[in-house]
Amino acid sequence: MTASALGRKPRIALMGEFSAGKSTLSNLLMGVRPLPEKVTATRLSPVWITYGNEEPYRVDVQGFVEPISISQLEQVPVEDTRYVHLSIEADILEVCDLIDFPGISDPNMSSDVWERMLPEVDAVIWCTHANQAWRQSEAAVWESMPQSVRDNSILLITRYDKLTTERDRMRVFKRVTRETAGMFGGTFPISLLQAIKAGEDYDLWDASGAGPFTEHLIDTIERLTKLTARTELPLYNFAHAADVPPAVQAPVVPRRVQRRPDPAEAPLLLGDDTHEDAISAPTLRET
Ligand SMILES: Nc1nc2c(ncn2[C@@H]2O[C@H](COP(=O)(O)OP(=O)(O)OP(=O)(O)O)[C@@H](O)[C@H]2O)c(=O)[nH]1
Ligand SMILES: [Mg+2]
Structure with a gap:
């Protein structure tokens, strides 16, 4: 898998309510932990993470x-900052950018802080707390998301370890999949804490839910890479993926229409459907 032909990687946003596990997930995917994982809600600007080793900076509105210091991430003025940029040499960032969003319904923070970043995204991994999964506030935000983004997005039911009985787990999973039918490319329950603890133990990794989720994520990134090769505009700016312009092809070779030997006959016009055989007609030649 390589970056898109236009040099733009798919941009995947991590979104959801506060403390749903967005930053824990970003850190898990990168295999390093630059982002604060907090019990209490953090007031942090969106953090756009790309591959590399540049110094961190913030871009204001x-x-x-x-330039900023990573140890002072939490001192960045949230309302005045469009995003913080981090650059990290993590494998996943070779194939996509990650944008870690703040929680969607923090009463202490204007929703502008994250809404103004939406036009930058191609897809979302939405984290919803297993204990209070898919609240009305989450459904309302997702309602406004274009289908182009929804089709390429993933719903993660996080903190699945907090549901202790199989009956509860099935109940939550069934309800959420029913209420979000057709709104995501895939839905996966996961315990991010167990996934982090799993380390190299593949059985534990699969049991945490991280195995099936990451396989689906890789397929999603592959599909997104093909789409983002066709446009500089993030998918958020299209209502449907089908609205993305067709793949850029080799330059169109100009064709010239010549007269048939019979000078009385009119020249063939390309695109004139009364002459559908025009392209293969011997009177056509490429110049
Ligand atoms: N038990 C359990 N705890 C989790 C899980 N995922 C995240 N946590 C914990 O939940 C807390 C919040 O996680 P974060 O990753 O900071 O959540 P966030 O969505 O980034 O939160 P904000 O940025 O504040 O909106 C941390 O203490 C995590 O360790 C999980 O799957 N299981
Ligand atoms: Mg966070």
């Missing part, structure tokens, strides 16, 4: 860039 006017587009000005200012």
